[in-house]
Amino acid sequence: MARRIMHIDLDAFFVSVEQVENPQLKGKPVVVGGRPQGRGVVASASYEARTFGLRAGMPLTTASRLCPQAIFIQGSFPKYRDASQRFMAILADFSPYLEPMGLDEAYLDATGFESIHGSTHQMAAKIKQRIKDELGLTASVGIAGGKIVAKVASELSKPDGLLEVAAGEERSFLAPLPVARLPGIGKKTEQKLNSLSINTIGKLSTMSLSALKSHFGASGEVLHRFANGIDDREVKPPAAAKSTSRETTFGKDTRDRSLLKSTLRYLGERVGADLRQRGKRARCITLKLRYADFTTITRRHTLAQTTDSDQTIFDTGLGLLNKALSEERQAVRLIGIGVSELVEAGKQLDMLDTSARRQEQLNKAIDRIRKKYGFTAIQTGRTLKLKDIFPEDGEGYTLQTPSLSR
């Protein structure tokens, strides 16, 4: 049976969620990301704002210059996460073969399930209707024989669109489109193709495999297949994450050790809480720093025994931080901490040091309090300093790009 793959993508997701909550924002240029003079970037822009040239990823200062009348909203990650979970739950009702891609898009393998709804087209219409009824959001759906064409179709149909590419017509569907439309082709590849006077996907598909390989190496083969509309990758549920991390950009580059330490502690506690909630332990701790000149470094330490303790994550991170700062005189722009090499929970008991057991009980108690009363309800002395710097929303401190602050 020929595969039918759907790509479902919510339109201007963050902004639309805000508009559902506050209908006055509808029909206006709205940007989620932060204050217009802030250092963050546009996380999401309404279609009205996009007509001014605003795009996700653009610095907020540029956005406010292009569209001074735009309404800038800080946004809140928990709100979007909740909406995303409801979105995925709706999709899961239609097919168990669901592969979420971030918060606002997903692939769904509809093969065989369409008969229940009449046709894939009708199935997609039902999905769109439920999303509209239950979340008040619009989605664009692309349907094709493989992921890549389904994604191009949904992009092309935006907003609130539905576009099905009939089986066998993938190649002719892609042919007239500019090469930049093909996922995986970035600025650099596009420039290179244009310099070879390859402007459309159709032209790209006629290039020989060996020519593509000589220009683009191993990725040439993927380009060749995608340009011809060939994509037999399966829709599969996401694998369990192999690492978890948190990072933030400071409002102003800083050399303030105590601010760096408090922020590290706070981010480390978020990472620790995440680990414990997932019932995992980590063997490796990684510190990330970005300096004023945008050089970014990561430093890692592998522990002899795995951990899920806030204290160990912080102590290890602090050791890495002190070492990094002793080698670099620049101010710090961004700090982050993460854990990796996650293993199932299973803790080596210690016969001499009982502090580990006390730490574990402490973490458990803190987790319980935070679950009930919010993350900032109980804090270590070190993170209390952040109270004067960042606003809190019950779920935690709102750091630089609130819409992305998990």
Place this chain on the structure above:
Amino acid sequence: MKLSCLQENLDRGLNVVGRAVAIRTTLPITNNVLLATDQSRLKLAATNLEMAISCWIGAKVEEEGAITVPARLLSEFISSLPSEKVDIGLSPQTKTLGLKCARFEARISGVDAKDFPPIPKVEEGIATKVEVEALRQGIAHVVFAAATEESRPVLTGVNAEFDGDLLTLAAADGFRLAVYKLPLAQPVSQKTEVIIPARTLAELNRLVAEQEEAVEITVNPDKGQALFRLKDIELVSQLIQGTFPNYAQLIPKSYNTRAVISVADFLRATKTASIFARDGSGIVRLVVAPGGEMTPGKVIVSARSEEIGDDVGEIDATVEGEEAKIAFNGKYLTDVLSVLHEAQVALETTNPSSPGVIRPVGVDNYLHVVMPMFVQW
């Protein structure tokens, strides 16, 4: 300085002292090896300030003298020479060591021997002797249980308690404890307890491999250093200052379950399970099941990995007490089982979060305590 010796003797001597040469150091001369005439022999010495090894080799000395030269360079050069006579000469003005062997000649720039860190003298103090084989067994049974992380310095050492004609060696890294008792060939006059760096003992074990005579041990009166004297070799080590944990209280006094099992079977089952435990935390689960009237008891050794799969192995056991479930880091089990020579071992457990005790059956000079891993069954 002018002398000659055999290439193979010089090569062996440089190998012996080579392990004491400093690797990363702020004191560059500790990268060097000291060559000094000592009556009718050539003395080689190296130190990393924690441990110093001296070695004497036969030589025909024509003129006294001493110099230090880069240890690795000299060692690599000498080991590549043919097995013939080496003529060694020092030009005192330029501090250049000249070497001649067969049709090879080399000159190596040296540093004055006066600048070489003095190797502490260990005389007086507590003196005793230990037979080589007993010492080797003692070291092998405990040294792997010492800590490798420096966060608790005393645990990077092996506690040595000399009492009458008994030496008790103990090592612990917080997760396991190994205690081995061996006889002294010469009793000590007073009870003495010191902490010897595990690295020193590991090195000593390497050095005694080619020895037959008993090893002389001397501890300074202030317990700052210890000297281990072998035939033609002396190892002087700093001792670790501090208090070793009172490990006697860590050894469980009783048990709820005792399983007697074959060491070889247990080792095989643990190694097999460890393959599956590798990408987890190394968790190996044990279920000790008492036998019925007609069925023997058994120990079920298993491991599982979310991503890879799982493995279960069974071994026969003579079980006394109730059924037990306990999980250990597989490496800790294979470490101890690998050093045992006995055919059978007893595994004693109390509950899933209390230490397990491993004792070889038939001898009472060794015991090993392992802390379990807390897991969801």
